[in-house]
Amino acid sequence: xxxxxxxxxxxxxxxxxxxxxxxxxxxxxxxxxxxxxxxxxxxxxxxxx
Amino acid sequence: xxxxxxxxxxxxxxxxxxxxxxxxxxxxxxxxxxxxxxxxxxxxxxxxxxxxxxxxxxxxxxxxxxxxxxxxxxxxxxxxxxxxxxxxxxxxxxxxxxxxxxxxxxxxxxxxxxxxxxxxxxxxxxxxxxxxxxxxxxxxxxxxxxxxxxxxxxxxxxxxxxxxxxxxxxxxxxxxxxxxxxxxxxxxxxxxxxxxxxxxxxxxxxxxxxxxxxxxxxxxxxxxxxxxxxxxxxxxxxxxxxxxxxx
Numbered sequence: 001x002x003x004x005x006x007x008x009x010x011x012x013x014x015x016x017x018x019x020x021x022x023x024x025x026x027x028x029x030x031x032x033x034x035x036x037x038x039x040x041x042x043x044x045x046x047x048x049x
Numbered sequence: 050x051x052x053x054x055x056x057x058x059x060x061x062x063x064x065x066x067x068x069x070x071x072x073x074x075x076x077x078x079x080x081x082x083x084x085x086x087x088x089x090x091x092x093x094x095x096x097x098x099x100x101x102x103x104x105x106x107x108x109x110x111x112x113x114x115x116x117x118x119x120x121x122x123x124x125x126x127x128x129x130x131x132x133x134x135x136x137x138x139x140x141x142x143x144x145x146x147x148x149x150x151x152x153x154x155x156x157x158x159x160x161x162x163x164x165x166x167x168x169x170x171x172x173x174x175x176x177x178x179x180x181x182x183x184x185x186x187x188x189x190x191x192x193x194x195x196x197x198x199x200x201x202x203x204x205x206x207x208x209x210x211x212x213x214x215x216x217x218x219x220x221x222x223x224x225x226x227x228x229x230x231x232x233x234x235x236x237x238x239x240x241x242x243x244x245x246x247x248x249x250x251x252x253x254x255x256x257x258x259x260x261x262x263x264x265x266x267x268x269x270x271x272x273x274x275x276x277x278x279x280x281x282x283x284x285x286x287x288x289x290x291x292x293x294x295x296x
Contacts, residue, residue: 003101004166005166006101009101009102012108012109012158012163015155015158015159016108016155019112019152019154020267023267024267024270027277028274030278034278034282035293039295041285042291
């Protein structure tokens with residue numbers, strides 16, 4: 001794919017890869033952050049006692 | 050069957066079900082997308098008019114199809130959330146919106162990148178393009194509305210209403226190329242007539258079908274993951290959620 005349309009084609013596929021990666025990774029990162037926050041919240045009352 | 054559905058509506062059952070299903074969906078999706086993209090880029094012949102530029106179809110059409118399907122799914126989930134007040138349906142509406150918005154934006158941008166070499170312009174105020182842009186604004190509205198509420202259940206119900214009202218735009222997007230004069234081409238396969246008599250050669254069609262199937266499975270996987278996060282956050286005080294966090 002090196003013709004005159006290469007920039008448009010590879011640009012489209014590059015953006016698609018970025019969107020797929022964003023969609024796949026964000027829920028995993030959010031879940032990690034959520035679990036950390038919830039475990040800190042549940043540990044907080046015990047620490048204050 | 051109905052008993053199974055009722056059980057699945059319970060947050061802990063759903064969470065475990067999604068944990069098992071999502072990795073398989075993601076693996077199958079990546080396999081299908083990979084095969085579709087490889088076939089589209091390297092095996093399908095160039096179009097006799099558009100040359101290689103037509104290869105953008107293998108990412109543009111699946112993204113555009115998902116943009117409509119996700120909003121329709123949000124409307125169905127929204128109706129269930131409003132009628133039966135099902136927590137899982139509320140989570141489904143809220144979780145689908147960012148994914149749908151990202152694929153709508155992708156459909157618009159890849160369409161622009163296809164339009165420039167074919168039409169000579171990145172953007173025209175054509176019925177298809179304009180209605181798809183309105184769809185992106187509707188997604189943005191749902192995301193913004195959800196973030197505007199402190200109470201997640203109230204926010205989700207407001208989002209459900211917007212999903213239901215906005216779904217009127219879905220047939221407008223789909224039929225815009227039929228109802229109005231448009232620069233955008235008509236449906237090649239995503240119509241009853243297109244299914245019966247495809248306007249696209251078999252060598253170009255199979256990678257598109259693989260890519261379409263892969264994108265839909267990919268959405269299934271990430272939707273489940275986002276719903277899990279929503280459910281876990283809302284049920285944080287429940288015993289099962291604390292067990293999940295502690296595990």
